[in-house]
Amino acid sequence: MLDSNPSSSPVELYSRTGWINEVHPDNRHVKVDFEGNPLGQSVWAVLGRLFTKADLQLAIDHRLDCRIEFVAGDIYTPMLTNIYSSLLDEELIVLRAKKVIIDGEECVELGAGEAKTSMIAKSGTVKTTAQNINTSADKLQKIQATKVRLN
DSSP states (O other): OOOOOTTOOHHHHHOEEEEEEEEOTTSSEEEEEETTOTTSSOEEEEESSOOOHHHHHHHHHTTOOEEEEEGGGOTTSEEEEEEOOOOTTOSOOOOOOSOOOOOOSSEEEEEETTEEEEEETTTTEEEEEOSOOOOOOSSOOOOOOSOOOOO
16 A cells, blocks of 8 residues: 655655666666565566666676666566766776777866876877886887977
8 A cells, every 4th residue: 555645656665776786688687686675686677768788887887876666566576767877986987888988178187196198189289297107019119290309
């Protein structure tokens, strides 16, 4: 029986916070666990909306909280409807994709401690600063420029 409280909705009554553990090979189901799971083990859930493979993999890699709802309120028929992708306070973020594009209109900066690489769009400059910079190539390392200045 539903709560007669008008501020409660059926979605609130039947949804749970959960986590994705695995993506099914058909890419239409995910194995999830959720708060109050009566089975005590992960179960297959349908996708309640379109998620990219990258979204699902990010949720697995970082154990992101997800919203799990249940078809007709049946706790044995879970449906993944949202992935909460806030990664604030994470010590490690893993990105996996066939292709990754980072595009900054003015600049892109990558840094770790004393090492930093800056790419500035306006001047077309790439600047790398660090205590030590090592480059290597198994076959050919090519430096091509109008001028090359060493020290």
